[in-house]
Amino acid sequence: xxxxxxxxxxxxxxxxxxxxxxxxxxxxxxxxxxxxxxxxxxxxxxxxxxxxxxxxxxxxxxxxxxxxxxxxxxxxxxxxxxxxxxxxxxxxxxxxxxxxxxxxxxxxxxxxxxxxxxxxxxxxxxxxxxxxxxxxxxxxxxxxxxxxxxxxxxxxxxxxxxxxxxxxxxxxxxxxxxxxxxxxxxxxxxxxxxxxxxxxxxxxxxxxxxxxxxxxxxxxxxxxxxxxxxxxxxxxxxxxxxxxxxxxxxxxxxxxxxxxxxxxxxxxxxxxxxxxxxxxxxxxxxxxxxxxxxxxxxxxxxxxxxxxxxxxxxxxxxxxxxxxxxxxxxxxxxxxxxxxxxxxxxxxxxxxxxxxxxxxxxxxxxxxxxxxxxxxxxxxxxxxxxxxxxxxxxxxxxxxxxxxxxxxxx
Amino acid sequence: xxxxxxxxxxxxxxxxxxxxxxxxxxxxxxxxxxxxxxxxxxxxxxxxxxxxxxxxxxxxxxxxxxxxxxxxxxxxxxxxxxxxxxxxxxxxxxxxxxxxxxxxxxxxxxxxxxxxxxxxxxxxxxxxxxxxxxxxxxxxxxxxxxxxxxxxxxxxxxxxxxxxxxxxxxxxxxxxxxxxxxxxxxxxxxxxxxxxxxxxxxxxxxxxxxxxxxxxxxxxxxxxxxxxxxxxxxxxxxxxxxxxxxxxxxxxxxxxxxxxxxxxxxxxxxxxxxxxxxxxxxxxxxxxxxxxxxxxxxxxxxxxxxxxxxxxx
Numbered sequence: 001x002x003x004x005x006x007x008x009x010x011x012x013x014x015x016x017x018x019x020x021x022x023x024x025x026x027x028x029x030x031x032x033x034x035x036x037x038x039x040x041x042x043x044x045x046x047x048x049x050x051x052x053x054x055x056x057x058x059x060x061x062x063x064x065x066x067x068x069x070x071x072x073x074x075x076x077x078x079x080x081x082x083x084x085x086x087x088x089x090x091x092x093x094x095x096x097x098x099x100x101x102x103x104x105x106x107x108x109x110x111x112x113x114x115x116x117x118x119x120x121x122x123x124x125x126x127x128x129x130x131x132x133x134x135x136x137x138x139x140x141x142x143x144x145x146x147x148x149x150x151x152x153x154x155x156x157x158x159x160x161x162x163x164x165x166x167x168x169x170x171x172x173x174x175x176x177x178x179x180x181x182x183x184x185x186x187x188x189x190x191x192x193x194x195x196x197x198x199x200x201x202x203x204x205x206x207x208x209x210x211x212x213x214x215x216x217x218x219x220x221x222x223x224x225x226x227x228x229x230x231x232x233x234x235x236x237x238x239x240x241x242x243x244x245x246x247x248x249x250x251x252x253x254x255x256x257x258x259x260x261x262x263x264x265x266x267x268x269x270x271x272x273x274x275x276x277x278x279x280x281x282x283x284x285x286x287x288x289x290x291x292x293x294x295x296x297x298x299x300x301x302x303x304x305x306x307x308x309x310x311x312x313x314x315x316x317x318x319x320x321x322x323x324x325x326x327x328x329x330x331x332x333x334x335x336x337x338x339x340x341x342x343x344x345x346x347x348x349x350x351x352x353x354x355x356x357x358x359x360x361x362x363x364x365x366x367x368x369x370x371x372x373x374x375x376x377x378x379x380x381x382x383x384x385x386x387x388x389x390x391x392x393x394x395x396x397x398x399x400x401x402x403x404x405x406x407x408x409x410x
Numbered sequence: 411x412x413x414x415x416x417x418x419x420x421x422x423x424x425x426x427x428x429x430x431x432x433x434x435x436x437x438x439x440x441x442x443x444x445x446x447x448x449x450x451x452x453x454x455x456x457x458x459x460x461x462x463x464x465x466x467x468x469x470x471x472x473x474x475x476x477x478x479x480x481x482x483x484x485x486x487x488x489x490x491x492x493x494x495x496x497x498x499x500x501x502x503x504x505x506x507x508x509x510x511x512x513x514x515x516x517x518x519x520x521x522x523x524x525x526x527x528x529x530x531x532x533x534x535x536x537x538x539x540x541x542x543x544x545x546x547x548x549x550x551x552x553x554x555x556x557x558x559x560x561x562x563x564x565x566x567x568x569x570x571x572x573x574x575x576x577x578x579x580x581x582x583x584x585x586x587x588x589x590x591x592x593x594x595x596x597x598x599x600x601x602x603x604x605x606x607x608x609x610x611x612x613x614x615x616x617x618x619x620x621x622x623x624x625x626x627x628x629x630x631x632x633x634x635x636x637x638x639x640x641x642x643x644x645x646x647x648x649x650x651x652x653x654x655x656x657x658x659x660x661x662x663x664x665x666x667x668x669x670x671x672x673x674x675x676x677x678x679x680x681x682x683x684x685x686x687x688x689x690x691x692x693x694x695x696x697x698x699x700x701x702x703x704x705x706x707x708x709x710x711x712x713x714x715x716x717x718x719x720x721x722x723x
Contacts, residue, residue, distance in 0.1 A: 079672060079673075080672045083461055083671075083672050083675065086461055086462050087459070087461045087677060102462075102675065103462055104462075105460075105462040105463045106462040106463075196568065197655060197656070247548070249548075250546065250547070250548075250567055250568060255546075255549075256548065256549075259549060377674075379673050379674045379675070380674055383669075383673075386655075387657060387658055390655060390656060390657050391657055394568060394569075394570075394656055394657060395565065395568060395569075396565065396568065396569040396570065396571070396656075397570075397657065
């Protein structure tokens with residue numbers, strides 16, 4: 001009897017495994033019943049952005065009789081899901097992508113595809129964006145959107161304090177002075193807010209501005225992360241927190257900015273709509289520069305990539321082209337800065353008082369390579385850096401920057 | 411005669427199969443989604459699997475690295491056990507007190523019962539967001555309330571000393587299910603016992619320790635085990651509320667495993683981590699079960715004795 005039971009369970013187990021295997025093989029790269037090539041397309045967007053994307057995909061499917069693109073919206077679980085998909089050899093054919101170094105082995109290099117489209121096609125994208133959509137010298141994605149970082153300022157607070165709005169070409173000293181003038185303990189207004197546990201990826205731009213970076217070309221932290229210029233940057237931020245002219249925030253600072261109690265903070269284009277919706281009358285200005293340094297920003301960019309395991313790469317590239325063409329850039333203009341020079345020109349974004357700032361920052365930020373593209377195991381390094389930076393800015397520790405960075409290098 | 415007995419056995423056989431047929435969906439679900447992945451992860455714990463490329467067999471290398479070269483492994487274990495040590499007794503005490511309160515025959519008790527249970531229905535994500543607002547040291551409502559009574563609240567989510575308590579508080583908020591289990595058990599205690607005790611002159615405190623507590627020991631055992639397991643596997647809250655910070659003070663073991671798998675793409679290593687915790691939980695549960703014979707008192711024991719007593723009368 002016991003044996004029978006065991007056999008029954010074994011049979012069930014095998015049946016279950018077969019069932020699973022059946023599921024996974026049918027979902028990838030197959031043709032639909034009417035002979036169309038089916039492409040799965042994964043996006044990280046949520047809410048209204050997804051419905052806009054679905055509308056665009058519907059247009060593509062109508063225009064291309066032999067291809068059917070299916071949108072899969074993974075939302076905040078995006079990385080977990082595509083990671084699991086790659087592990088199961090069942091990744092979507094087309095994926096939104098930003099962290100190229102980490103996923104490079106699972107992505108199809110696109111250089112040969114792009115070459116076929118001609119030099120003019122490639123040149124219409126901003127050059128800097130190609131660097132951010134590559135890894136190990138190969139292009140792995142077509143640029144979809146980007147943002148540089150700028151300083152947002154709350155006009156109402158500036159008016160009340162009787163201080164002039166900041167102008168491009170300003171320095172960090174100017175910012176500190178302004179912040180000091182505006183900060184007011186009684187009304188709980190802070191002149192400047194910065195993240196108390198900054199994402200190391202973003203924070204590197206301040207080091208670039210002071211002519212240094214986390215690592216050298218070979219990925220060595222020592223002598224770079226703990227260089228004199230680097231320590232200066234950390235000291236400057238720490239001092240602002242110490243003298244009360246700035247507050248280190250728990251998040252990015254956007255929450256504090258929305259509350260109307262913060263005069264300035266550094267953020268990407270993500271803040272444009274939410275801050276407006278929160279009723280903040282804001283202006284944006286280029287990042288300040290260090291003495292003897294430059295105003296330079298890191299890019300947070302997104303692109304679309306093709307899975308190495310996709311069975312229909314040609315069709316997938318057709319879709320990539322559609323997704324990054326002029327029309328698509330214009331469709332997305334409400335929530336994504338266009339990446340094509342022709343669109344920026346036709347939409348006159350260079351004349352826009354807000355959006356033009358992001359483009360001038362983009363032009364100033366060419367030629368820098370983030371450490372995440374150089375260091376082999378960036379996710380581990382990044383985790384350690386996060387902790388180090390936190391220990392410098394956390395009000396309950398406020399560790400000496402020089403010591404903290406020296407020990408981080410080890 | 412023989413015929414009849416044969417019929418009976420075949421009938422019995424069908425009878426025995428039918429229940430299995432009914433639970434077949436669960437069996438399939440268990441095999442496909444629980445046992446299958448479990449075995450798969452055990453196999454994977456002996457591989458180096460950077461997910462975007464092929465896995466390679468490394469033997470016990472993952473376990474060796476874990477025990478000898480990864481300081482974060484030990485740190486995370488200590489933090490997790492510290493959390494469990496604070497959380498489990500506190501959670502049990504709160505659940506028991508609430509359960510006692512809602513068994514009182516007072517007006518509007520149904521309302522309070524619902525209120526106390528409500529957090530258990532809210533999803534972990536929503537809980538994290540709500541507590542994130544409450545604990546915010548600049549604008550959070552908790553520190554505002556504390557300031558009204560003249561207390562300067564700590565920087566809950568910023569100060570490494572306090573962060574673990576924020577997780578304890580936020581976790582304890584979901585005490586409703588445990589409270590409900592206690593509640594149904596306490597409700598089931600025969601009132602004669604209390605009446606008899608009252609006649610014998612036992613006060614409420616004595617009644618609680620001599621009647622209520624011994625009657626609900628099986629439930630206490632169940633709640634201890636589930637909350638120990640729950641505490642050791644706590645992930646959602648730290649993932650969403652603190653992200654392991656500040657300064658890794660809430661970098662629980664669950665988060666450590668999760669990050670190794672999905673952030674650092676070391677799936678084999680993460681599987682080894684997960685199996686270690688599985689064995690720890692297994693051993694801990696066994697130890698609790700072993701000790702339970704000395705302090706858990708089952709109802710059928712009570713009943714037998716009760717019947718004997720009546721006969722003597």
